Amino acid sequence: MEGLTLSDAEQKYYSDLFSYCDIESTKKVVVNGRVLELFRAAQLPNDVVLQIMELCGATRLGYFGRSQFYIALKLVAVAQSGFPLRVESINTVKDLPLPRFVASKNEQESRHAASYSSDSENQGSYSGVIPPPPGRGQVKKGSVSHDTVQPRTSADAQEPASPVVSPQQSPPTSPHTWRKHSRHPSGGNSERPLAGPGPFWSPFGEAQSGSSAGDAVWSGHSPPPPQENWVSFADTPPTSTLLTMHPASVQDQTTVRTVASATTAIEIRRQSSSYDDPWKITDEQRQYYVNQFKTIQPDLNGFIPGSAAKEFFTKSKLPILELSHIWELSDFDKDGALTLDEFCAAFHLVVARKNGYDLPEKLPESLMPKLIDLEDSADVGDQPGEVGYSGSPAEAPPSKSPSMPSLNQTWPELNQSSEQWETFSERSSSSQTLTQFDSNIAPADPDTAIVHPVPIRMTPSKIHMQEMELKRTGSDHTNPTSPLLVKPSDLLEENKINSSVKFASGNTVEQIGSNVTRQRSHSGTSPDNTAPPPPPPRPQPSHSRSSSLDMNRTFTVTTGQQQAGVVAHPPAVPPRPQPSQAPGPAVHRPVDADGLITHTSTSPQQIPEQPNFADFSQFEVFAASNVNDEQDDEAEKHPEVLPAEKASDPASSLRVAKTDSKTEEKTAASAPANVSKGTTPLAPPPKPVRRRLKSEDELRPEVDEHTQKTGVLAAVLASQPSIPRSVGKDKKAIQASIRRNKETNTVLARLNSELQQQLKDVLEERISLEVQLEQLRPFSHL
């Protein structure tokens, strides 16, 4: 079906017609019977009607949705105007007169009896004379009055025309007021719920006369559209089916009647403000239901056992299967008993079913226990506001229903599947709170497709990474989110990358410092990096002291490693900028330069200490002072090494890998560090060599800059193991290399000492031999 453009008049007219046909108040589907009546009233040949139905798609869909209905109406107008029936004609034919629907009173009555069987309809067909409507507004008025009459007629179900007359006077006013309130079709439709109890009451009261009374009223105020006899919509008295319901409810009807009349205005107002809720229970209906409930169960808060309910509803002469379905729908908590709300819902469903409405697959929201308030007064404002659209007729038409249907669909399911029924069946709270509760539950239900944002920490900033690293290092990294879990690896990668980058940078100290900081931040996996990123490389050894306590600890740890006067063995200095140290060591110990250089090359931190290496005493000083700066030194050295050594990546990785062996490295590193500040990194030898070659030149200036580094190196090396992980992988690597270098240094130092010792011995022997020789020489002379 193509889009249908309607003029205002048409829109209004069609909506009224739709409301009229929408006896189920579904706002989405009109009863086929009614629609057929309407079309018959259009005085079109049957084949045309069939064609119209086909064109509008109703036959295809099996029901008349709003769109289909509108299209059908338009086609009726087209046909009545003599135009050929075509799908395009609904839009192409301009200035179509409104479709005319004419029907005699009898015909209407019969129709209503057959399909709708509501009292209100009877009203319409009462006189068959409909005062010409003042205009379009009359259309609504007609519908309004039509509906407003319904409750009245139902009230007057049993009374003759006299009572009808009285209401008759009111409708003329009420429709106006209604018109003001509801200028949209829903106004008419909202009254639909009344239709339900209307006819229902009549059967309950066995009041055929009521229908006639209704007719009178109806005729009194059913202004048809300009060209339309609204009367055609009038229905005949309810069918006998309804009459057989409850013969004993005459009194109830009376009560209901009075109530209805009293609450007519209220209902009108209420309904006008209500949404399209075909399943809403009006006050009169509810009162009636309550009365019925009392007959079975005097206590309104009590339950009706299943058996009693079964008997009661069996009287409605509905098929057991349908009653079973109604029970399934209404027994909200599935306890086999009906509370007042459940009973009202079931009753309402029975009423609707008797009127020809199809049972919904799911309990409409308005019928849900929580929505039905015990106090009728509270229903007024609550019901309308509670549900934008509740009805979910079995047909589930696709037309314009409020956005709640999905929620309504799921809600019953949820309710029935959840274990919160006691809340609903309590009915103790007002509908307001119930509504709130409902609304609270509904969104919270996962089935409602409400997505709760799952907090996932995305890539954190450096700080976060550091924190993560800290956490990771400190605890067992129960990272809350996977990204965090992934972080370590990422960080490792990053660290390596960073280190490489840094190595490549070969920049100033500041940069190095920044790099160091970055490294530390990234080196989440660095086991030793637990402290915050150390400050940039400090030119003064004293500065390094304030870096962290770990330096002291490491210093003490590395104290044992001290050998050959090497004090604070720098924590496993990464095999990085050993070049800076290499020159130093090379200067002092060319022998060991190679190894040491390699060491130093990989331990950037040693580079800065290079100048200090020359002075062992300085080492001590540095060691002491650098204990604190170890971490910083490492960090600093790392960056130093980084810039100096690009290839220190593997070194850092190695260092990282050798984190555990840092102490060893320290030892080894300390030795070489001691020997030659640039404790040759145990890392890839080629790098150190290279480093030595170039680092010497490069690092010399760095060395100067990092004079402190020597001490720092020592400190770093000493504190290698305790360097906070936050320093970064590079640092760890550096530390590891430092450690290695230290170890190497130690070994070499030992070796050196031994060799020297041997030398001494040898010299002594030589001397002794010479002495002996000389002693023997005189003899030779002899």
Next chain:
Amino acid sequence: MAVCIAVIAKENYPLYIRSTPTENELKFHYMVHTSLDVVDEKISAMGKALVDQRELYLGLLYPTEDYKLCRYGYVTNSKVKFVMVVDSSNTALRDNEIRSMFRKLHNSYTDVMCNPFYNPGDRIQSRAFDNMVTSMMIQVC
């Protein structure tokens, strides 16, 4: 993928039987029927426990060429049996899913029982039950 769900009464007559592929329905019916024997056997074998709350009978009882049909059984305290034929081609090991499905079935069955308009022993014609079963058969697929 539950291809067939059946509810068998105590007297071993079906209260409800439904299969997804409309064809081969008779085959499914037959399979359910044969599985009843196995279920009865298991029930009688359970001497110590009064009733096996959830009897999981995983049996490639009838591995057809297309797919392996696993029949699962479930017996309630009232000797009402639920038999489910599952196509295990996609997921072989879904014990928990099967259990949850049976639980849902059981709940829906109790809801049907609670309906005073339902006479025990009648065929289950509840729409809600149908919907639930349909959802199970569709969702699992």
